[in-house]
Amino acid sequence: MNQPSFFVFPRWANRFTKIALVCVLLLPVYVVALLYYGANARTLNVGYQPVQPVAYSHALHAGTLGISCLYCHSDVARAAFAAIPPTQTCMNCHQMIAPQSRSLQLVRDSYGTGNPKLAGLPIAWKKVNMLPDYVYFNHAAHVHAGISCLVCHGHVNEMTQVYQARPLNMAWCLSCHRHPEPYLRPRNEVTNLNWTPKNKPRLAQDLGLTVATLPKNLGKYLMGRYHIANAKILTDCETCHR
Ligand code: HEC
Numbered sequence: 001m002n003q004p005s006f007f008v009f010p011r012w013a014n015r016f017t018k019i020a021l022v023c024v025l026l027l028p029v030y031v032v033a034l035l036y037y038g039a040n041a042r043t044l045n046v047g048y049q050p051v052q053p054v055a056y057s058h059a060l061h062a063g064t065l066g067i068s069c070l071y072c073h074s075d076v077a078r079a080a081f082a083a084i085p086p087t088q089t090c091m092n093c094h095q096m097i098a099p100q101s102r103s104l105q106l107v108r109d110s111y112g113t114g115n116p117k118l119a120g121l122p123i124a125w126k127k128v129n130m131l132p133d134y135v136y137f138n139h140a141a142h143v144h145a146g147i148s149c150l151v152c153h154g155h156v157n158e159m160t161q162v163y164q165a166r167p168l169n170m171a172w173c174l175s176c177h178r179h180p181e182p183y184l185r186p187r188n189e190v191t192n193l194n195w196t197p198k199n200k201p202r203l204a205q206d207l208g209l210t211v212a213t214l215p216k217n218l219g220k221y222l223m224g225r226y227h228i229a230n231a232k233i234l235t236d237c238e239t240c241h242r
Pocket residue numbers: 052056058061062067068069070071072073084085125126127128129130149150153156157161162191193
């Protein structure tokens with residue numbers, strides 16, 4: 001008597017051996033791709049916080065010491081890129097302040113007063129916020145429109161180590177471009193991350209008005225005063241993809 005047929009693998013099952021083999025061969029490719037895209041800053045999102053070569057703290061410098069963002073990121077108001085300050089900017093203070101500190105060793109190396117092999121080489125700061133190359137972005141346009149660093153970077157003045165605070169994806173950009181009014185503030189308060197519209201005398205001063213003549217709707221008023229483009233232009237594909 002023949003064996004019952006369910007003990008015998010049907011002939012098509014042989015194909016699985018080949019498929020399994022192909023899978024095993026492709027596994028390394030898959031793992032490499034996963035690591036590449038997973039570790040690529042562009043695809044990492046909110047909370048991305050690379051460890052920086054120097055333990056520089058915004059909470060100390062921009063928070064406690066109250067150094068203006070513009071002292072180090074002076075290009076934000078002028079250029080598309082905000083730029084990380086050169087070592088010279090750090091040494092303006094650190095030639096005198098904590099000159100022997102071990103945590104400033106790489107700063108001195110870069111400046112030329114440490115390891116001579118590293119003299120003149122910039123500090124290898126890791127980029128935190130990053131858009132894909134096919135997206136056009138411009139800091140100056142936003143700073144001039146009265147959009148604070150706070151809206152896009154969070155409370156940097158309280159961060160010991162900077163992290164990405166917002167998603168920076170297309171939906172996020174568009175949600176503001178459709179309706180920017182609530183995010184607008186006087187231009188000269190853009191780098192003041194603790195600004196509040198509730199301080200009426202200061203607001204009046206910022207705008208060159210009196211408390212009595214302050215507009216009821218600040219956002220609407222600034223849309224006109226800063227000549228902000230309408231939502232049709234701001235949501236046009238050409239604005240961000242050129
Ligand atoms: C004393 C100089 C200094 C001051 C003042 C300063 N920064 Fe920075 N900033 C740096 C340095 C250096 C880096 C790069 C290292 C790092 O990410 O911590 C940086 C990085 C950043 C980044 C991340 C850049 C990236 O790679 O995406 C943001 C955002 C930022 N700063 C915003 C601010 C804001 C907002 C203020 C004002 C509240 C400010 N900074 C004040 C020196 C400064």
